[in-house]
Every structure is written in structure tokens, then in C-alpha cells.
Amino acid sequence: MAQSTDYHTDDDGAAGRTTMNFNTDFRYGDSGVPVGSTLKPFVSAAWIEEGGSMDDVVDASTDEYEQGHRFEASCREGGSVRLLDDGGWNITNVIEELDDEDTTVDFGLYYSLNTATAATAADMDLCAINDLIERSGLNLPGDQDGYPDFTETISAIIGGVEMSPMTLAEGYTAFAQDGERCDNRAILSVTDAQGNEYPGQDVSCHQAFDGEVAAQVNDTLVNNAEDIPDGEAPFPMLGKTGTSNNGTNTWFAYSTEGLTTVSHVGTWASQSEQDILFDETFGGTFYEEQLYGGDLAAPMWYDYMSSVASAYPTGDFSEARNSPFDERRENRYWPYSLAQGPDGGNGGSDNGDDDDD
DSSP states (O other): OOOSSEEOSSOOOOTTEESOOTTSOTTTSOOOEEOGGGGHHHHHHHHHHTTOOTTOEEETTOOEEOTTOEEEOTTSGGGEEEOOSTTOEEOOOSOGGGTTOEEEHHHHHHTTOHHHHHHHHHTSOHHHHHHHHHHTTOOOTTOTTOOOOTTTOGGGGGSOOEEOHHHHHHHHHHHHTTTEEEOOOSOSEEEOTTSOEEEOSOOOEEESSOHHHHHHHHHHHHHHHHOBTTBSOSSOOEEEEEEEGGGTEEEEEEEOSSOEEEEEEEOOSOOOGGGSSOSEEETTEEEOSOOOTTTTHHHHHHHHHHHHGGGSOOOOOOOOTTOSSSOTTOOOSTTOOTTTOTTSSOOOSOOOOOOOO
């Protein structure tokens, strides 16, 4: 775990100082920050568990669900819940060219279309998403028994859920390890001054979701991760970017076969409009426009993984037995490229997703 903010015991509010560990949650550190689109692969996994496919078509043109709209929720009385938000639920996408289209679940996840994720959730049981999120260990900060309830806050499906980077990293290991998720542990072993070795913490693992489910979602996540501006990926990898709270927090949650790393760049104190990451200089580069997960969090991830990835397995991920696609890495996303953008320029690799509506 690493963070750039200086640790200082005097809580004087000076810039760049903190007494808080932002890597983990309330038990040891912070209250967490909204995860944005990094949550979307888990919605896709729940869709497949419910009998869906990544090439199923959803109505991504729907950008508004009116107050009172009913969503299926088998775990709630009556088997459904109503959208109670005043004014309903209004959804936007960054890639405007894709606003008014039906699209596949795969295409929607690749381009991080908020309307596609919302449509996926609207066509399934919200309780199935709750269940998979809990099995994946994506707990809310501060309460180890507390998990997001999308039947209560439906709009959180597109990323307005607060978690710590460590929590998100643990959840993503399941995609790299055929659906198996293991709790983190800090001590592998202890060797004393006489050379005697003692075991560290026990490994606690469980199957969060089936390996076939992981492999089918990975068909998309591999393409998402390996579409990079600098050309061919140095090793097989999978993952998802995220941007939340109108650009106050950006994420890069990616895995190789042997190592999952989550990179987060964001603000903390007020999370208000004035804290959006733009018109600022980071690492010697001035960013005039809002930043996304591919702008700062991604280069941090690449720098780190370029140094350490080879110390762990870097083979390919398991392929799905029943994948709807003939070739995992085929270019089925033309004419848009996350690396080049729809107009041929460097469009980044995130859809600018939110929200805390």
C-alpha cells in the first residue's frame, strides 16, 4: 500500500498532510470514496449468473427512468421496488455518439456507457447484484457486515458507492483467479534471529462466482485493458477504469494473472464541484480539462506493474467454454477505440461515470 499524502500527527489542515490511511476503510483508515465505473463488471457478472450473455442487447437509449418506475427485486416485499427519487433517474454518457442506440452488454461495458449498465440492471433482479457484490467482498467502509443495497439506492449501480482501494482490489482478484476471492493478509511468514520460520496469517478464500462467469466478463475486460495508446500490452491483463463524483475521483483497477493493483487519484475533503480534477498541474503536466481514470491513475499503474509484474505469473486468463465470441481479442468495437477516441484523437479510456444521485 502506498499513498502520496504526507503523514503528520499535527492535524493542522496543511495542504498535503493527513493522519489517515486512504488505502483501507474505517477499521484502519478512511471512509472510502465513490468507485465509479469500476463497479460495472460486477453488474455484468450478476447478469451472466442470472442466465444472460455478454452479447445480449439492452436498450442503452433510455436515459431517464421516471419516479415510480418499478425494478425487479426478489428479496423485497412484493418482488419489486419503486424508484422514489424526486424527478426520477436521469443518466448521461460522455460518448454522445452512442447515446441513442441499443447495444450489447459487452459493448456497453467496454465503452463504460452508464445507460447500458442501467438498462442491464433494469432487465434483471437487483437482488442478484446485491448478492454477487456481497460474495465478492465489496463491503461499505466502516461496517464489515454492510454491503451496498441497490434496491435502496438504484442509481448507485453506475458507481456512486464508496469503497476503499484495498476493498476494490480484493474484489477484482476474483476476475483474475477464475472467480475465487481471497482475503488480504499482511504477513506471509516470520523468521526470527535464529533463522526459525513461523507461518503468517492463514489464507481465507472462497468462490465469489463461477469461473465461467469470470471468463465471460473477462472477454470484455481483457479488451478494455489491452487497448492502450502505446501499442501492444506487455502481458495479458484485464480491468476497468472509473471516474466518480463529477471527476473528483479517478480509478484504474487492473490485474495480471498473478497480481491485482488498484490505482486511485482523487480529492478527499469536500468532494465538491471546485475539487474536480482539472485546471491543475500533476507530475509536471497541466490538465486543462476534467481527468478520467486513464489519465493519471493508469500511468501510475503501468509504472508500478512494469517493475513488479514479472515477479508473479503473467500468463493468459482462462477462456470461457460458452463465450458468445469466436475470438477473445478480436476488434468487435469498431469504429470507436478507447485508446484513440471516436475522432482518432487520444480519447482516454473512461466514460466519465458518476454519480451519487
